Amino acid sequence: MSANFNPGAAAALLADACQRGAQMRDLPAAAKPATLAEGYDVQDRFIAALGDPVAGWKLGVGSASAMRRAGLSRPLAGQVGASRCLDAGGTVTVPAGAVATIEFEIAVRLARDVPPQAEALAPATLAALVDSAQVAFEVVLSRYEDRGAVGMPAFAGDNVGFHALVLGPRIDAERMEDVRASASVTLDGEVRALPLAGDDAIYPLEALQALLAHAAERGITLRRGAVITTGTLTRPFDVPPGAHEIRAVYAGGELPMRLACLP
Numbered sequence: 001m002s003a004n005f006n007p008g009a010a011a012a013l014l015a016d017a018c019q020r021g022a023q024m025r026d027l028p029a030a031a032k033p034a035t036l037a038e039g040y041d042v043q044d045r046f047i048a049a050l051g052d053p054v055a056g057w058k059l060g061v062g063s064a065s066a067m068r069r070a071g072l073s074r075p076l077a078g079q080v081g082a083s084r085c086l087d088a089g090g091t092v093t094v095p096a097g098a099v100a101t102i103e104f105e106i107a108v109r110l111a112r113d114v115p116p117q118a119e120a121l122a123p124a125t126l127a128a129l130v131d132s133a134q135v136a137f138e139v140v141l142s143r144y145e146d147r148g149a150v151g152m153p154a155f156a157g158d159n160v161g162f163h164a165l166v167l168g169p170r171i172d173a174e175r176m177e178d179v180r181a182s183a184s185v186t187l188d189g190e191v192r193a194l195p196l197a198g199d200d201a202i203y204p205l206e207a208l209q210a211l212l213a214h215a216a217e218r219g220i221t222l223r224r225g226a227v228i229t230t231g232t233l234t235r236p237f238d239v240p241p242g243a244h245e246i247r248a249v250y251a252g253g254e255l256p257m258r259l260a261c262l263p
Contacts, residue, residue, distance in 0.1 A: 005038045010157055011045030017143040018050065021095030021262060024143060026150050033153040036076075040218060042157030043078065052081035056107075056227035058138060059207040060160040061152070063231070065199040070152055075207060077214040078160035080227060088168040091258040092139050100163065100239050100259060101140040103232035104185050104193065104248045106176050106204045107167060108133045114222040116215055126205045133176060133204070135168040135248065135255045136229050140236070165229055168248075168255035175251070176204050180233045182251040188244055193234035202231035 009031035017024055026032070033039040047054065061067060062075035086092065094100050111131035121129075141163035144150050155161065171179055180201070185193040196202065207230035215222050222228075239246070239259055248255040 005033065005041065007033070007038065007041040007045045007157070010042045011049055014042070014046045014143050014158055015049035021098070022143075023098070023145045025145050027154055033157050036153050036156055039153035039156030043159050046157060046159060047079050047081070050081065052083050054079045055082040055085055056080040056229070057211055057222070058160060058162055058165070058229045059210060059231045060140075062202045062207055062210070063196065063200045072152060074210040074213055075231065076152065076156050076160045077211055078156075078162045080162065080165055080229065084162070084164045085227070086164060086166045086257070088166065089256050089258075090166055091260050092164040092166065093260050093262050094139070094141055094163070096261045096263070097241050098141055098261075099241065101161075101236050102185065102187075102193070102239055102246055103138045103140060103236045104183055104234045104255070105136045105138055105229045105232055106133055106171070106179060107136040107165070107227050107229040108173070108204060108208065110222055110224050110226050110228070112224050114212065114215070116219050116221065117212065118216045120209060121212065123205060126208055127173070129208065130173050131225070132170055133173040134170045135179065135250065135253070137166040137168075137246065137248065137255065137257050138162070138229055138232070139164040139166070139259070165227070166255070166257040167227070169253050171252065179250045179252070183234050183248055184250075185234050185237075185246065185248045187237070187239060187246055192237045195234055196232065202233065204230040207231050
């Protein structure tokens with residue numbers, strides 16, 4: 001925990017908003033983290049307040065262009081709650097009136113425990129950490145009305161906007177690039193997202209390297225079997241309130257999910 005910052009107040013406000021399905025404009029100035037380290041202190045307390053076991057990790061703001069715009073040197077890291085992981089075809093509920101963001105991703109599972117380590121790993125060593133890979137949808141729904149306006153430390157404290165993860169079929173880890181290049185996502189039967197390219201693209205092993213750096217900085221051991229969703233392969237898009245059918249199609253398969261509003 002940062003020496004001169006108490007993350008408890010911000011974490012309590014975020015946990016309350018999450019549990020009520022509410023959003024806020026921003027944190028009070030006295031409770032707002034000023035650095036990423038303070039933001040991650042808030043995140044840890046926020047996750048502890050929710051009481052949901054951590055099943056893994058997510059990476060966000062991960063492309064070269066997104067990091068440049070945000071002034072980041074690596075992607076933001078968030079924690080995946082076990083109760084918010086669904087199987088393919090599952091229904092993710094969101095608060096009435098909320099606008100969720102849909103991201104089609106590749107998630108990997110770790111083959112072994114990875115203790116904190118400061119040195120970057122070679123690509124082959126990184127690949128050997130991957131036990132399996134599968135497609136996934138991440139549903140992003142921040143506790144802030146405008147997650148881009150509050151700053152990166154506050155967004156990190158908000159667990160990088162994580163709301164839910166829909167986990168799909170396994171894929172051959174050596175074919176991750178084929179999946180990325182071929183993916184498209186439909187909303188109620190209409191194509192809404194195609195693959196990102198160039199500086200907008202995200203690559204799973206690079207994201208895994210970024211998580212290792214985050215874990216080393218925070219003194220975290222990444223556990224065998226943890227699910228790590230590595231960042232969006234297709235252009236993220238917002239889904240208006242209501243009930244919707246969402247489907248990703250990619251080389252070798254598809255991943256369906258539903259979105260529904262809480263009453």
